[in-house]
Amino acid sequence: MVISSSTNATDxxxxxxxxxxxxxxxxxxxxxxxxxxxxADHWKFMAEDMPRDPVDMIGDLAKMGVYKPNTFKMxxxxxxxxxxxxxxxxxxxxxxxxxxxxxxxxxxxxGGIENAFAAAFGPKAGEFFGDVVYASExxxxxxxxxxxVGAALVTLTNCAPKQAEEPAGETTEAPVGADNxxxxxxxxxxxxxxxxxxxxxxxxxxxxxxxxxxxxVVKMPSWGAVRDxxxxxxxxxxHMLAPMPIAMTxxxxxASFGAKLASIENINGQAITVANKYKGKINxxxxxxxxxxGVPIPYSKHNLLIRYYLATGGLDPDKDVKIRAVPxxxxxxxxxxxxxxxxxxxxxxxxxxxxxEAGFIHKLTKELWEGHPCCAFAASDEWxxxxxxxxxxxxxxxxEATGYARDPVNRPEIAKAISERAFLNQPxxxxxxxxxxxxxxxxxxxxxxxxxxxxxxxxxxxxANWISSQLMRWDLQGxxxxxxxxxxDKYEEIGKEIFMTDLARELAEEVGQTPPSEIYRTExxxxxxxxxxxxxxxxxxxxxxxxx
Numbered sequence: 224m225v226i227s228s229s230t231n232a233t234d235x236x237x238x239x240x241x242x243x244x245x246x247x248x249x250x251x252x253x254x255x256x257x258x259x260x261x262x263a264d265h266w267k268f269m270a271e272d273m274p275r276d277p278v279d280m281i282g283d284l285a286k287m288g289v290y291k292p293n294t295f296k297m298x299x300x301x302x303x304x305x306x307x308x309x310x311x312x313x314x315x316x317x318x319x320x321x322x323x324x325x326x327x328x329x330x331x332x333x334g335g336i337e338n339a340f341a342a343a344f345g346p347k348a349g350e351f352f353g354d355v356v357y358a359s360e361x362x363x364x365x366x367x368x369x370x371x372v373g374a375a376l377v378t379l380t381n382c383a384p385k386q387a388e389e390p391a392g393e394t395t396e397a398p399v400g401a402d403n404x405x406x407x408x409x410x411x412x413x414x415x416x417x418x419x420x421x422x423x424x425x426x427x428x429x430x431x432x433x434x435x436x437x438x439x440v441v442k443m444p445s446w447g448a449v450r451d452x453x454x455x456x457x458x459x460x461x462h463m464l465a466p467m468p469i470a471m472t473x474x475x476x477x478a479s480f481g482a483k484l485a486s487i488e489n490i491n492g493q494a495i496t497v498a499n500k501y502k503g504k505i506n507x508x509x510x511x512x513x514x515x516x517g518v519p520i521p522y523s524k525h526n527l528l529i530r531y532y533l534a535t536g537g538l539d540p541d542k543d544v545k546i547r548a549v550p551x552x553x554x555x556x557x558x559x560x561x562x563x564x565x566x567x568x569x570x571x572x573x574x575x576x577x578x579x580e581a582g583f584i585h586k587l588t589k590e591l592w593e594g595h596p597c598c599a600f601a602a603s604d605e606w607x608x609x610x611x612x613x614x615x616x617x618x619x620x621x622x623e624a625t626g627y628a629r630d631p632v633n634r635p636e637i638a639k640a641i642s643e644r645a646f647l648n649q650p651x652x653x654x655x656x657x658x659x660x661x662x663x664x665x666x667x668x669x670x671x672x673x674x675x676x677x678x679x680x681x682x683x684x685x686x687a688n689w690i691s692s693q694l695m696r697w698d699l700q701g702x703x704x705x706x707x708x709x710x711x712d713k714y715e716e717i718g719k720e721i722f723m724t725d726l727a728r729e730l731a732e733e734v735g736q737t738p739p740s741e742i743y744r745t746e747x748x749x750x751x752x753x754x755x756x757x758x759x760x761x762x763x764x765x766x767x768x769x770x771x
Contacts, residue, residue: 400619401435405610406459409438409617412449413462414519415647416551416569417657417676418489418598420637421624422462423647427640430627434620440646445550446520453603454480459610460602460617462488466690468601468721470522473708475700481604484682485618486727488598488625491589492657492676493525494573495532496582497565498558502666505585508536517549517557517566524597527693528588529567534769535750540697558582569597570657570676571649576665578653583665587675592748594679596686615730621680622727623734628678634658682727684742685755687718692758696765711759 401407409431413419423440425431431438441458443449450471452458468482469475497505504510511533518525530540540546549557554572557563559581566572567588576582588595600621607614627633638655641647647654656662660675691709698705709717724742731738746753751768753761 396433398435399433400612400616404435404613404616406613407436409436409459409613410441410457411438411460411462412441412443412452412458414446414449414551414569415442415649416598417571417641417647417654418492418569419462420628420641420658420676421488421621421678421680422600423641424628424637425620425624427643427646428624428627428637430620430624431617433623434616436617436620438617442646444552446523447548450477450520453482453601454478456603456606459606460485460600460614463599463601464520464523464525465596465599465686466522466524466527466694467520468599469687469690469717470694472721473705473717475694475705475708476520476522482601482721483604483607484599484601484687484722485614486600486622486625486680486723486730487596487682487686488600488621488678488680490594490596490677490679491587491674492597493528493567493569493588494584495529495565495567495586495588496554496558496573496576497585498561498563498582499580499665501564502583508533508538511536511565512538512543514564515545515547515562517554517563517568518546519551519568520548521699522694524595524690525567525569526699527690527697528591528595530697531693531748531750532586532591534765534771537769539771555579555581571647571653574653574657574662575649577663578650580665587672589672589674590749592746594677595746596682599682615726618723618726619730619734622730622736625678625680626731626734626736631659631673680727680731680736681738682722682724683739683744684715684718684722684724685744685746685753687722688714688743688755688758689746689753691717692753692762695758696762714755714758 411422413422426438426440443452446464446467449458449461449463450467453461453463453471454477463482463484465484465487468484471477471480471482473479516529518529520526526546529546533540533544538544547563549563549566549568551568551572554563554566554568555576558566558576559579565582565585573582573584577584588597600618602614602617628637635655635658638658639651642649642651642654657676660673661671662669662675664670691714694705695709728738728740743755746755751761751765
């Protein structure tokens, strides 16, 4: 470092500035890059009484601003991942090199260490890991020491002059509509799938920051964990499957909990994937007889769509096959192990199965229903009431991000941003294949389907009516509660209470989008059409035609 202590202070490039004669303006200049990394008080860093242990230095270095704002966050993610790997190998590998090699291979099949860890320890994996790390002072100090060293390395790696180009997504412009926000520090839960693209990308690409938020996206291990964390109030807002706010509000599959679907995140974007051992044997839904099928959660579009598909082949989804909940990150491992024969899951796990040579893509869900909704941005009634301005601005950020993701030109950039370890933790080429629609299907074909997944934030009320109709058709709880909750005359009431279509339209117009003025449309599926004004007639026709 070069230290200027004369009355003619040195500017950030090493030039003499005779107008700066105050010692409080001393600059420390990095000789490696010419950038300024410390303010006038940072000379104290060299004092003899400064602590030398990285653990003891963390607080001081953070206060002094030696580290960039995201440095500790980045280092924490890296070191947490390393400790997870060590712990998983110790528990599952039992010190046997051969077992450890097998564990690592299984982790690869599961989509990474984090996914394997979640699968091994379940929804409470985060709590378990926290207990292990903090159980002893040794492990805690080791973790903190690694964190401090990692943070220093991240800072040095990113060492650059002040006027260097800002990272993508960062802006110096004043936040939009942020004057009256009730809350700016937010935690938003997501499942690591491409359906969550708008929620995830809004952190690295700056959409949250644009609207005045310091938002952290929190990776969740399963949809059950998202639901439970929502009910417990551990998250401000969340990524949810489109049927979940309806099911939760009506008390289906959980205690009744009021939630609103604020905007749709993605349309299309799912697929039916089958284990490779069935290549050449699957031509239609009838060939799935006797299969064990995975879906993310019972109250999901995935479960409703696979039931719709299987029934058209004369199969009763509750008798002729098995359908069970499988956390998306676990789906490939279970496919390889033979625990399931097929699954209807969100991407990137369909494409990842092809990438790992574990399965093939039998059918994209856009073939079943072009433009169907899948995932959504949601928040609880209570949180919305307590934070109306925050909710409005946050939803606006998501809607703008969704519009950005809809443009195919932006997809490669987005794929790179969301593939990172902290988000999807997937190979960029897998995520890009999904987002661009240029992909291998596992059957020797190279496909080009640009809207394999697409992004449209508008929550059509006809979406809500179709979902409610299928909840009625299949009575997933088997106790008549669904029929009581929905009833033939409540479709419109339920949709308008839970799907915030009017607000989504208003916010979309504010960010320059052109949403529809209608709230209902006839939905065209592969085997029939759905008139949202006649949901009960639709159910009756399905049962009459297919027997279930």
